[in-house]
Structure formats: C-alpha cells, structure tokens
Amino acid sequence: MYFEDSSYSDLVLKKISLPYGNFYFLENVVVTEIAQGVTFTLEKARPVIDAALEFYGPDKKLGYVSNRKNNYAVAPQDWLRFFKEREILGAIGLVAYTPIGFTNIILEKLFIRTKIQRFTNLDMAISWTSQQMRAARLIS
Numbered sequence: 001m002y003f004e005d006s007s008y009s010d011l012v013l014k015k016i017s018l019p020y021g022n023f024y025f026l027e028n029v030v031v032t033e034i035a036q037g038v039t040f041t042l043e044k045a046r047p048v049i050d051a052a053l054e055f056y057g058p059d060k061k062l063g064y065v066s067n068r069k070n071n072y073a074v075a076p077q078d079w080l081r082f083f084k085e086r087e088i089l090g091a092i093g094l095v096a097y098t099p100i101g102f103t104n105i106i107l108e109k110l111f112i113r114t115k116i117q118r119f120t121n122l123d124m125a126i127s128w129t130s131q132q133m134r135a136a137r138l139i140s
Contacts (some may be wrong), residue, residue: 002066002123003031006125016051023048025055027134029063029126038071041066042078052088061090061136067122068096091132092116094127 003024014025021034022043022135030052034040054063092114115132117124 001067002069003122006122006126008123014055016048016050017110018044018047020044023051025052026126026130028137029065029129031065031067031126033067033069034072036072038070038072040072041075042077042082045078045082058113061133062088063093063133064089065089065093065122065125065129066095067125068094071098087114089114090136091129093119093129095122095125 003022008026008031009024012024013025013027016023016025018088019035020038021032023033024031027079030048034134040042052062094116096118097120116124119128
C-alpha cells in the first residue's frame with residue numbers, strides 16, 4: 001500500500017516530493033517512499049533531513065517509517081555515520097513486502113541502535129511508531 005492510499009494520509013502536515021522519493025511529515029513521524037531503483041544516500045536524504053529539522057525543530061525526536069513499496073538500495077556507510085552522529089530518531093518502522101526486503105531489514109538492524117520493528121502492513125508500522133513516540137514523550 002502506498003502512503004497516500006492509507007488511513008493516515010489525511011494526517012499529513014507537509015509533503016516533500018523529490019525525483020527519488022516522497023516524504024510525508026506527520027505529527028511525530030516521517031514516512032518515506034523511495035523511488036524504484038534509487039540508491040538512497042545521505043546526500044539524497046540531506047534536503048529532507050534539513051526540512052525536518054526546520055519543520056519539527058532541532059530538539060524533537062521523531063519516528064521514522066520506511067514504506068518499501070519499491071526496490072531500492074541504501075548506502076550503509078552513510079547511515080552508519082548518520083546514526084553515529086545523531087540521535088534524532090526515537091523509533092523506526094520498516095515495511096517490507098518481499099522476502100528480500102525482510103532480509104535487508106535484518107541486515108539494517110545490525111547497524112541501527114534505535115528501537116526498530118519490521119512490518120508487512122503500512123498502517124501497523126505507522127501506528128506502532130506513533131505509539132513508541134508518544135510513550136517516549138511520557139517517559140522523558
């Protein structure tokens with residue numbers, strides 16, 4: 001399911017469309033859908049990261065949902081560096097629709113220290129990630 005077909009699509013506060021993906025800002029969660037065949041690097045993510053920092057503020061922890069409707073690659077070394085330098089993400093929901101997608105998620109869990117969960121359903125991923133962020137705000 002694409003985000004715009006989900007029950008959460010009416011909760012979008014801001015949408016960013018770039019040639020390599022769509023990025024949706026909700027209250028506490030950013031949902032991404034990367035385009036088919038893209039290698040999603042930190043360089044490509046930079047405009048979205050900057051927009052999120054401007055939109056949410058530099059001190060707000062966010063939930064992140066990667067809706068992997070399309071096949072794409074990431075540059076692991078970029079994301080290792082990103083997660084080492086920042087603690088902006090409080091929870092990550094990864095949605096995979098294929099066995100290869102699930103294998104990639106298992107590998108990504110090796111270098112992401114943030115609370116992370118995999119899903120086969122976008123609505124469940126957004127719900128879980130939102131709940132994690134609400135719980136984190138109650139604790140802190």
